Amino acid sequence: MRVVLLGTAAGGGFPQWNCACALCAAARDGKLPSRTQECVAVTGNARDWWLLNASPDIRTQLAATPALWPGPRDTPVRGVLLTDAEADHVTGLAALRGATGLKVYAPRPVLAALTPARAVLDRYAPWEWFDSLAEDGFVLAGGLVVTAHPMGAQPPTYLPPRPSDDHWVTAYRIEDLATGGALVYAPRVTAWTDSLDELLTTADCAVLDGTYFTADGVRTTTKRARTGRPTRGHLPVSGPHGSLAALARHPGVRRIYTHLDNANPLLDAASAARAQVSGAGVEVLMDGAEFVV
Numbered sequence: 001m002r003v004v005l006l007g008t009a010a011g012g013g014f015p016q017w018n019c020a021c022a023l024c025a026a027a028r029d030g031k032l033p034s035r036t037q038e039c040v041a042v043t044g045n046a047r048d049w050w051l052l053n054a055s056p057d058i059r060t061q062l063a064a065t066p067a068l069w070p071g072p073r074d075t076p077v078r079g080v081l082l083t084d085a086e087a088d089h090v091t092g093l094a095a096l097r098g099a100t101g102l103k104v105y106a107p108r109p110v111l112a113a114l115t116p117a118r119a120v121l122d123r124y125a126p127w128e129w130f131d132s133l134a135e136d137g138f139v140l141a142g143g144l145v146v147t148a149h150p151m152g153a154q155p156p157t158y159l160p161p162r163p164s165d166d167h168w169v170t171a172y173r174i175e176d177l178a179t180g181g182a183l184v185y186a187p188r189v190t191a192w193t194d195s196l197d198e199l200l201t202t203a204d205c206a207v208l209d210g211t212y213f214t215a216d217g218v219r220t221t222t223k224r225a226r227t228g229r230p231t232r233g234h235l236p237v238s239g240p241h242g243s244l245a246a247l248a249r250h251p252g253v254r255r256i257y258t259h260l261d262n263a264n265p266l267l268d269a270a271s272a273a274r275a276q277v278s279g280a281g282v283e284v285l286m287d288g289a290e291f292v293v
Helices: 022-028 058-063 087-096 108-113 115-124 194-200 215-219 243-247 272-279
Strands: 002-007 039-043 049-052 077-081 103-106 128-131 138-140 144-152 169-176 182-186 205-209 254-258 282-284 290-292
Touching: 002 058, 002 205, 058 087, 077 087, 087 115, 103 108, 108 115, 108 128, 144 194, 169 194, 182 194, 194 243, 205 243, 272 282
Parallel strands: 049 077, 077 103, 103 128, 182 205, 205 254, 254 282
Antiparallel strands: 002 039, 002 290, 039 049, 138 144, 144 169, 169 182
């Protein structure tokens, strides 16, 4: 299975257009590399490619990846697997409009939230929409088998309050049927659970939520405009209960952080935070990084 990290930044990208923090300023000065918003592409046969989330930067990301360029009659992009309904994971669907026969997989609450957008997109070209939490998983063209795993009950900010549903956020386990190589993709982790530990024991590689480095980063994030509540939903990397400590239990898995917030010190390869993560055997890769699982 080939994996390409099309984008590795959190919502807004890096540098974020309305932020003047030291890291964003360094990126504008050319001292740190810019990053587009988080998105991944996977394939089991180098012909049929699947997007994991659809970022607002998807057009730029596809154009920068020759393997995803269209041929004379078709595009190699077969569809999209959505982990949640957050704007930075679904708005790229609009850029894909007009592509006939795309398949989109998402948990039921996400499909429901996207009902108005689905009606618009289907008027350009009919797509197929599937519940990703089907009991026995699903098989993708190219020889990949996928199972979705509930990860959290946080609906996107743009929706009004509603009853709790722990299927709003999911992680995907993607296995290459030919080789047995397995990838776990979880760009949003609200809390580390026993089920996530169990999932990683079945994986060769994990691409995981690295949004905030510290718990302070979570607490000081931007307030929701209408409710005044903080935008949460990401487990920090550091600390005794952070994801880095949990990942220490899985040294045999290749571990990669993605979805990096614009104020996350992991964006700076020379930072103490990056040294700590690298010393623990966890990677922070750039946009465009490609590897095989």
